[in-house]
Amino acid sequence: MDVKTLCLGVLTLGEASGYEIKKQFEDGPFAHFHETSFGSIYPALSKLSDEGLVTWQDIPQEGRPAKKVYAITPAGERAFRAAMRKMPAPDKVRSEHLFMLFFSHLLEPEHRARVFESYLGIHRDRLAAIEEKNGDCAGAQPGQRFVYEMGRAFYRAMVEVMERERVLILEDGEDRPSDRPSDRPSDRPSSRAAE
Amino acid sequence: MDVKTLCLGVLTLGEASGYEIKKQFEDGPFAHFHETSFGSIYPALSKLSDEGLVTWQDIPQEGRPAKKVYAITPAGERAFRAAMRKMPAPDKVRSEHLFMLFFSHLLEPEHRARVFESYLGIHRDRLAAIEEKNGDCAGAQPGQRFVYEMGRAFYRAMVEVMERERVLILEDGEDRPSDRPSDRPSDRPSSRAAE
DNA sequence: ACCCGCATGTAAGTCGTTACATGATTGG
């Protein structure tokens, strides 16, 4: 699913400028499971406009730069529905935090704590943010409520585990590298070889 | 964090071939928060070899193609530790499933059910898979246990919400497109315009 | 017969990120 489809989706919810669309992926309902950058949104909107799937108007503002407000056309809605008829690609997740924390025994204790606390902080903030927006869901479509619930459950679960496991991760020592004076030779057993 | 660092990390756990490294990202402990393809792993291993961060041996096998088993060198371990000293980039998630389900009111009911059930199925399977591998964690490092717990909590939370919300998502009707005979004109209010 | 799993690798292409360019206004 490319950025064009993403933009069309946001525009089915109402008119928006490129800048506002990006905000939807930063703070809005999509923040928890998708991202985009200006470098992909603006070209996507141009292409959509060329294809007649969206229209736009320049809206001058006082004290601010004018904005280009896009609206989806009937053809755009048809295109979006068509895209929605396909099966979604598998989810993609990449978490450098978890990768690092997996190797927590190789991290210097202060750095390990920094990484862990930043990760916990991020998830706490997001949980707070998502629960604050609770009221917005009142009149929303069931799909929107569902995604909201998934987001909340996700952040809750992550915060819970981190608060529970915190001590275990942080109290343990570090496997020192062997280039520093050490008593133990590099006798790391390669256990996976025997599979 | 590039694929080279990912490979180095896997190799700190023991020797492995490119094929086996990929399996680690498919079924192994990294499966839940990272992905890679052969097209990125093989070139990465070549480069690591050129840089002296890994060594390899050809291991002929009966009835199977020979495999190139890679092992990390002391220089490789130093490089990996150095990479681990940086702050991890923010997590990246992209879920077309959730994006689609957000717009569930625009999906044809059968398709909506298909998407929902496939998503639930995937998460159930992964939860089962991760809980099955429980025993593997016995002697593992705390970081490994932590990541395991995070994975389990994640899948559990997702399955719980989906089982709870299932009826709400599946029982509701579809917002028909307006190109089909309809009683209701396209009076979609663009509520976000007034911000 | 055919597909899947094992096994490695390359080449082309897509897609998106990062950085740059520009500029006004408000808040600390």
Added chain:
DNA sequence: CCAATCATGTAACGACTTACATGCGGGT
């Protein structure tokens, strides 16, 4: 005064995915 927010856009670069190329053995 500097940073941030609002606002749009381009260009270069890089990273990864997809598809291709090759080949054997076992299961259905």
